[in-house]
Amino acid sequence: MEDYKALKEEIKHLKEDKNALIMAHYYTRPEIQEIADFIGDSLALARKASETDADIIVMCGVHFMGETAKILCPGKKVLVPDMAAGCSLADSCPPEEFEAFVKAHPDHTVISYVNTTAAVKALTDIVVTSGNARKVVDSLPEDEKIIFGPDHNLGEYINAVTGRKMLLWNGACHVHDRFSMQEILRLKEEHKGAKILVHPECRRPLQLIADKVGSTAALLDFARNDDAREYIVVTESGILFEMQRKCPGKTFIPAPPEEAGCQCNNCDYMKLNTLEKVARALRDEAPEIIVDKETAEKALKPIERMLELSK
Ligand code: 13P
Ligand code: SF4
Numbered sequence: 001m002e003d004y005k006a007l008k009e010e011i012k013h014l015k016e017d018k019n020a021l022i023m024a025h026y027y028t029r030p031e032i033q034e035i036a037d038f039i040g041d042s043l044a045l046a047r048k049a050s051e052t053d054a055d056i057i058v059m060c061g062v063h064f065m066g067e068t069a070k071i072l073c074p075g076k077k078v079l080v081p082d083m084a085a086g087c088s089l090a091d092s093c094p095p096e097e098f099e100a101f102v103k104a105h106p107d108h109t110v111i112s113y114v115n116t117t118a119a120v121k122a123l124t125d126i127v128v129t130s131g132n133a134r135k136v137v138d139s140l141p142e143d144e145k146i147i148f149g150p151d152h153n154l155g156e157y158i159n160a161v162t163g164r165k166m167l168l169w170n171g172a173c174h175v176h177d178r179f180s181m182q183e184i185l186r187l188k189e190e191h192k193g194a195k196i197l198v199h200p201e202c203r204r205p206l207q208l209i210a211d212k213v214g215s216t217a218a219l220l221d222f223a224r225n226d227d228a229r230e231y232i233v234v235t236e237s238g239i240l241f242e243m244q245r246k247c248p249g250k251t252f253i254p255a256p257p258e259e260a261g262c263q264c265n266n267c268d269y270m271k272l273n274t275l276e277k278v279a280r281a282l283r284d285e286a287p288e289i290i291v292d293k294e295t296a297e298k299a300l301k302p303i304e305r306m307l308e309l310s311k
Pocket of ligand 2: 062086087088089090115173174175176201236267268269270
């Protein structure tokens with residue numbers, strides 16, 4: 001803890017000296033959320049990046065979040081504490097294969113989830129996050145043909161709530177695709193009054209038993225404004241820190257994954273962000289996100305369209 005105290009002090013001084021903004025996703029470690037200037041879901045992180053006047057952005061999340069920030073702010077230095085912080089969902093959509101899918105359906109509007117590489121965004125008409133996907137899809141004419149990728153579970157959810165028949169890419173997140181229905185029903189038996197909060201990256205049957213389906217920020221908001229005392233949280237367990245902080249009198253129960261005993265309700269990529277790496281990134285101003293100019297220019301349009309449509 002002493003080490004943490006010294007590191008936190010160092011980070012504070014470095015970020016002030018360098019006019020840096022530290023942003024963190026809800027799935028990062030508690031000590032990262034504690035030092036962050038801004039914590040949010042993917043949508044809020046993208047919005048904040050587009051608005052900040054900091055010279056340096058330290059994105060404590062995963063690679064695509066840093067890339068999105070860099071595309072929105074090409075003139076700023078965007079650092080990610082560990083370049084290995086990838087995303088299994090983004091990996092489930094290789095750009096060459098997605099391009100072939102897009103080309104095979106030339107009369108379709110292409111909607112991509114923000115959990116994609118810049119190269120996939122560059123093939124996209126509109127980017128969405130789980131926080132605005134429904135609103136963006138609803139804004140399009142009813143007869144518009146749509147391709148949606150890469151998250152199949154989110155795509156199924158949006159199809160169900162909007163009545164669309166979007167063509168879905170078959171990608172998934174290794175954390176959200178693994179929650180166990182049986183274990184969640186068992187928890188519900190034990191905690192009869194508990195409400196079930198589900199991220200839309202989880203499978204459809206889990207979405208159907210949820211009291212609330214939503215992005216990390218939407219789940220947090222629901223818990224803050226709802227009157228239940230207990231919640232079964234079916235998303236990455238890092239969010240429990242902010243839920244507990246915002247709702248101190250309530251109990252949040254992390255949903256167990258399929259294989260009992262494994263830590264697979266943790267996103268190992270998100271947990272690569274540590275205080276040591278944040279301090280090092282600020283000291284060295286590295287590792288820095290670089291996106292080639294042509295890809296960045298193509299990817300910017302669908303991200304801006306998302307921000308515009310979800311105002
Ligand atoms: P949110 O947009 O809900 O924060 O989700 C991001 C993510 O990576 C979920 O796995
Ligand atoms: Fe990607 Fe899944 Fe981690 Fe979210 S939880 S960043 S979708 S691997």
